[in-house]
Amino acid sequence: MAYLEIKNFCKKFGNNEVLKGIDLSVEKGEVLSIIGSSGSGKTTLLRCMNFLETPDTGVMILGGETLFDAANKRAKEKELRKKRLNFGLVFQSFNLFPQYSVKDNITLAPILQLKERCKKDKTLNFAEEKQKILEDADKLLAKTGLTDKKNAYPCELSGGQQQRVAIARALALKPKILCFDEPTSALDPELTGEVLKVIRSLKGEDRTMIIVTHEMGFAKNVSDKVVFMANGVIEEEGAPKAVFDSPKSEKLKAFLSGIRDKEGE
Ligand SMILES: Nc1ncnc2c1ncn2[C@@H]1O[C@H](COP(=O)(O)OP(=O)(O)OP(=O)(O)O)[C@@H](O)[C@H]1O
Numbered sequence: 001m002a003y004l005e006i007k008n009f010c011k012k013f014g015n016n017e018v019l020k021g022i023d024l025s026v027e028k029g030e031v032l033s034i035i036g037s038s039g040s041g042k043t044t045l046l047r048c049m050n051f052l053e054t055p056d057t058g059v060m061i062l063g064g065e066t067l068f069d070a071a072n073k074r075a076k077e078k079e080l081r082k083k084r085l086n087f088g089l090v091f092q093s094f095n096l097f098p099q100y101s102v103k104d105n106i107t108l109a110p111i112l113q114l115k116e117r118c119k120k121d122k123t124l125n126f127a128e129e130k131q132k133i134l135e136d137a138d139k140l141l142a143k144t145g146l147t148d149k150k151n152a153y154p155c156e157l158s159g160g161q162q163q164r165v166a167i168a169r170a171l172a173l174k175p176k177i178l179c180f181d182e183p184t185s186a187l188d189p190e191l192t193g194e195v196l197k198v199i200r201s202l203k204g205e206d207r208t209m210i211i212v213t214h215e216m217g218f219a220k221n222v223s224d225k226v227v228f229m230a231n232g233v234i235e236e237e238g239a240p241k242a243v244f245d246s247p248k249s250e251k252l253k254a255f256l257s258g259i260r261d262k263e264g265e
């Protein structure tokens, strides 16, 4: 069994069938890119995996543990929050907390979690554990090239810097799987590269990542596997070279040639 297994995810909004039986598997340390035209269901799939939407049918298993089973979906909010922590999610819009500094954006959630843990486990030393969180944050700041911005506020940063803070913030919670939803589509081309570079560096650390992207060159270079979605189904999937260089489905061929036409404009 793969590290992450999704079976038969279906999701309807009213009469609109947005996911029509998605099966997906991701190995540990693998980078999966999801491509597809607007409205094909990519964000909805990520939101279902992150418990931000509830699939109508399907099962999700991570590391052998069933995290979601539509046949038994009456999970309590507390359990959901815990399950959600398996995944880190970086959105297109950075969603930083404007009133907090860069470093506080990164440490806020881990410190809140620590407070909860300390309530339950009286043997934990809050000050010591907090120090570890602050040190971890410094490492993440260095990794994302933001050490000199740690006391800045989000409004003082470029879009690329804000997105790198969002990545550091997601990593601070030590997710098993890091998901990105078009992490660069709100950025100017010159800022896109710096964010993609950070994501690429995470691949070197053997992180399991799922990346919805419109950056085809990046998907081709960084992914171990590419999934092409169309109208709520996985139309084609495979190694990046196969998907990009010898697409089989007509829909994928049309999608890729549409993108090449745009790039050639
Ligand atoms: N909360 C919602 N309520 C109703 N319909 C929704 C909701 N979220 C998504 N949809 C619909 O689901 C379909 C798929 O949307 P989704 O955002 O998953 O597409 P996408 O592949 O991420 O597109 P894009 O590339 O534009 O981001 C669309 O028709 C959208 O209108």
Ligand SMILES: [Mg+2]
Pocket (backbone or CB within 6 Å): 042, 043, 044, 181
């Ligand atoms: Mg989307």
